Amino acid sequence: MFEELKTDRLIIRGLTTADAEAMHAYRSRQEVARFQSWQPQSLEQVIELIKRIKPENFNCDGEWYQVGITLKEDLKLIGDLGIQISSRDSRLAEVGITVHPQYQNKGYGREALSALLNLLLYKLGKHRVTASVDPRNLASMALMKRVGLRQEGHFIKSIWLKDTWVDDVIFAALKNDWPNSTFP
Numbered sequence: 001m002f003e004e005l006k007t008d009r010l011i012i013r014g015l016t017t018a019d020a021e022a023m024h025a026y027r028s029r030q031e032v033a034r035f036q037s038w039q040p041q042s043l044e045q046v047i048e049l050i051k052r053i054k055p056e057n058f059n060c061d062g063e064w065y066q067v068g069i070t071l072k073e074d075l076k077l078i079g080d081l082g083i084q085i086s087s088r089d090s091r092l093a094e095v096g097i098t099v100h101p102q103y104q105n106k107g108y109g110r111e112a113l114s115a116l117l118n119l120l121l122y123k124l125g126k127h128r129v130t131a132s133v134d135p136r137n138l139a140s141m142a143l144m145k146r147v148g149l150r151q152e153g154h155f156i157k158s159i160w161l162k163d164t165w166v167d168d169v170i171f172a173a174l175k176n177d178w179p180n181s182t183f184p
């Protein structure tokens with residue numbers, strides 16, 4: 001079960017089907033999906049995705065688990081975070097993040113991703129957390145560096161995305177070298 005995370009301006013919480021419309025509004029946009037493999041073609045696809053998320057599966061192996069990024073001030077859903085615990089070894093996790101374009105460049109991505117990294121590396125004691133970024137995605141490259149992830153590898157044309165081979169940059173953090181946290 002994912003326990004709500006609070007930051008200065010955000011509440012990060014589990015998603016329900018009541019979030020589907022708000023999630024569809026930003027996830028279906030071309031500029032949001034440009035570097036991502038998932039782009040819903042309908043509201044129903046978002047509802048299906050949310051229904052597949054089982055609270056008991058958080059911190060379990062294999063599947064992507066999405067949680068919502070909401071504003072404290074009006075509880076509006078402005079984005080989502082993805083967490084995938086490795087099916088190979090549950091001490092390894094991968095993360096992803098999406099922020100509604102209207103709310104980008106305001107530090108919300110940094111705030112949300114930092115909170116998630118602290119949860120995974122401190123509270124849940126994961127050994128290593130990674131993020132995979134298309135290097136053409138300058139906003140995401142900047143965000144990963146900003147939250148303190150280390151750029152560890154750059155794989156050339158290693159992912160098939162939208163009918164072409166694209167590069168993949170891997171960012172990572174280890175529990176043992178993660179700076180002191182302010183995790184509540």
Ligand SMILES: CC(C)(COP(=O)(O)OP(=O)(O)OC[C@H]1O[C@@H](n2cnc3c(N)ncnc32)[C@H](O)[C@@H]1OP(=O)(O)O)[C@@H](O)C(=O)NCCC(=O)NCCS
Pocket residue numbers: 031032033035036096097098099100103104105106107108109110111132133134137138139140142143146
């Ligand atoms: C990547 C993304 C999550 C960033 O979210 P955000 O809320 O705009 O990020 P922040 O405002 O916290 O910015 C973090 C850093 O990135 C920088 N940044 C943001 N957009 C940028 C851009 N287009 N180009 C260069 N740097 C950028 C910011 O200046 C900031 O650095 P700073 O604190 O040193 O000034 C957002 O752009 C997004 O959702 N993109 C579409 C989905 C996507 O591609 N997700 C990533 C998949 S790996």
